């Protein structure tokens with residue numbers, strides 16, 4: 001008998017690569033998307049909610065609920081770093097799509113996460129594609145959340161490589177470093193996919209050309225919005241392609257064997273010039289004194305990815321009509 005699909009909630013700030021990841025999830029029979037929760041990052045939270053509703057309408061999946069997330073960081077900071085320059089000011093390649101017809105549910109993202117984890121203990125995976133404020137709020141809001149949630153697969157961190165906001169910090173962790181530290185030390189089953197891995201997963205100009213030849217609805221839609229994302233990568237990284245941060249992370253949740261992992265304690269720098277820096281303690285040395293890593297729960301951190309297989313899977317699922 002086929003295994004039951006894994007229930008996932010996508011915490012997202014759409015975002016062009018978020019759109020790809022959401023579509024990949026909707027085309028993956030291994031998972032059942034039971035909700036989207038929204039967060040600031042690539043756009044402000046209000047726009048993230050609007051884009052999430054819009055993407056579900058494009059997909060014909062308005063049966064999936066959208067719960068709006070936090071508008072401020074976990075420390076109540078309303079001064080947010082928004083990456084409109086990566087995704088366009090509308091988050092979706094400056095296409096000015098009409099407003100969605102649907103509305104978010106009444107429940108907040110954190111309450112929705114808490115409720116779903118409680119309803120299906122150990123069975124829900126959160127795939128977190130933006131700053132981790134909603135997840136940290138769920139952890140603070142319910143002492144049982146870390147135990148109830150099956151797994152948290154998150155896109156975040158730059159492990160032993162430079163960040164993408166500055167040399168120290170990756171965008172999602174930089175967006176709310178205090179929340180990230182709460183998630184990493186919560187004791188939940190956490191899998192972190194950092195840009196040390198996602199920068200290996202490149203969707204090239206040739207891949208885009210191939211995608212454009214599909215008459216599938218997701219392929220056609222994405223080819224409209226991808227321009228801004230490609231130009232940004234060309235200017236910032238001098239590559240003829242784009243990094244598949246969010247789709248690669250989504251596929252790590254769908255099929256963990258596409259990546260390899262190490263395990264250790266991760267702490268996040270929350271202030272100063274290295275704000276957002278993620279430091280993994282690999283447990284190879286026993287330190288003489290107590291450190292900020294001592295006695296904290298371990299998490300899994302992705303180390304390598306089967307990049308060709310990931311790109312191929314993204315292509316296959318998006319070309320499908």
Ligand SMILES: O=c1[nH]cnc2c1ncn2[C@@H]1O[C@H](CO)[C@@H](O)[C@H]1O
Pocket residue numbers: 015017018042083086129164165170171172195236245246
């Ligand atoms: O240079 C950048 N600055 C800010 N955000 C970025 C940059 N490049 C990509 N992303 C966005 O942040 C997440 C990965 O860190 C991805 O969601 C990506 O779209």
